[in-house]
Amino acid sequence: MNMKYVIVLVITITAITEGAEYTVGDDMGWMIPPSPDYYASWAAKYYFVENDTLVFNFEEGVHDITVLTKEDFNTCNTTNPLFQTPDPGTVTDLSSDTIYFTCSFAGHCAKGQKVAVYFASAPLPPSPGPSPSESAAADQSPASRPFKFVSEKMGTNRKVSVTMA
Numbered sequence: 001m002n003m004k005y006v007i008v009l010v011i012t013i014t015a016i017t018e019g020a021e022y023t024v025g026d027d028m029g030w031m032i033p034p035s036p037d038y039y040a041s042w043a044a045k046y047y048f049v050e051n052d053t054l055v056f057n058f059e060e061g062v063h064d065i066t067v068l069t070k071e072d073f074n075t076c077n078t079t080n081p082l083f084q085t086p087d088p089g090t091v092t093d094l095s096s097d098t099i100y101f102t103c104s105f106a107g108h109c110a111k112g113q114k115v116a117v118y119f120a121s122a123p124l125p126p127s128p129g130p131s132p133s134e135s136a137a138a139d140q141s142p143a144s145r146p147f148k149f150v151s152e153k154m155g156t157n158r159k160v161s162v163t164m165a
């Protein structure tokens with residue numbers, strides 16, 4: 001009798017959707033890249049969907065994680081970040097959107113330490129066409145961009161909901 005319930009429970013747990021995990025910059029991590037388009041090329045290699053997690057590996061005190069609006073991202077204006085943390089850690093996207101990441105340390109954004117990551121709402125890639133980068137996604141993005149930041153250092157778990165200016 002009890003066995004039945006145990007089996008049902010196990011199936012329910014495995015059915016919970018968990019996203020994939022990607023390390024930004026792969027082995028290189030989050031730093032001033034060797035070429036300005038390095039992170040755009042990195043992002044283009046993958047197809048991100050909501051609930052996926054980005055791992056930001058970097059040396060504390062030398063870089064940070066700064067999330068900007070598209071406009072501020074394009075001009076590398078880090079004076080008014082949507083979100084910012086000095087801690088290495090993970091960002092889990094909780095809704096389909098484009099998140100614009102950079103580092104606020106002087107000159108780092110201009111040297112290419114920036115990446116716009118589009119998270120699709122469905123796990124299957126769309127039919128052949130332009131890569132799902134900023135263009136299409138950003139224009140129809142909702143006002144709120146919820147994501148979760150987990151610091152590697154403390155294991156602190158901050159659910160972040162940033163709102164477009």
Ligand SMILES: *[C@@H]1O[C@H](CO)[C@@H](O)[C@H](O)[C@H]1NC(C)=O
Pocket residue numbers: 075077078079080
């Ligand atoms: C950067 O953005 C802020 C508002 O977010 C604005 O006041 C400032 O003028 C901008 N700086 C530049 C250089 O565009």
Ligand SMILES: *[C@@H]1O[C@H](CO)[C@@H](O)[C@H](O)[C@H]1NC(C)=O
Pocket residue numbers: 017049050051120121122123
């Ligand atoms: C992401 O997680 C939410 C909540 O668990 C779920 O409703 C949604 O379907 C998931 N999205 C994808 C693309 O798996």
